[in-house]
Amino acid sequence: MSAGWLIVVAAMWGATNPFIKHGSSGIENVKENGKVRQFLMELKFLIFNWKYLVPFLINQGGSVLYYITLASAELSLAVPITNSLTFLFTIISGRFLGDQIHHWETYVGMLLILAGVALCVSDKM
Template sequence: MTIVTAAWLIVVAGFWGATNPFIKRGSKGIESIKESSPFKQFIAELLFLITNWKYLLPFLINQAGSVLYYITLASADLSLAVPITNSLTFIFTAISGHLLGERIESKKTIIGMLLVVCGVTLCVLDKIS
């Protein structure tokens, strides 16, 4: 794995993690949709989401991250690609949520995030050297 591939995987994690809190916020209100049948419920919820730019824009950015992930997998070591993107997605989600006003409840969470970054760094350094 090259440093460039690792950087692209970090970008993917950023796309996924940064958009998660926005997708959550954009989907607020969907729980109040009530229809008479499961099919009508599905259609009403789908229309709610695809006509709501606060949901749709972060969702499309998130999906662009998925396309980039798929492209990057061609040159990535799979045993590193999955842990890098999944663990760093958690960190980007926590940071984005915090920037939007969500609280990080515990110092243990911050310590865990730092340990994840250290672990990912060690894994990448091991593979590129």
């Protein structure tokens, strides 16, 4: 059952990545004098921007769930499932936000990722 939780973690991480990217757009327009003041104004921009903050908190919730799941999951299964499927969920959620997939190799890679994860999971059962 830990494989199911690892897939949930990958979905939480991957699905939020494009939203974090889109939510942080505009931070490059924050300009202040001094490095510390610049940092604080950028931090303020992110904290008070719900389009960034909500996906960030969901992403961090995925990290907490990953940490909890590692207690009962095999490490040789946890790392490939979460890392590879995070990439897959990032591409899929990015498509919903209008990001384009420009190369057919991306689709082949997605199929190979699914095949690899299926092989990892089936080997451990």
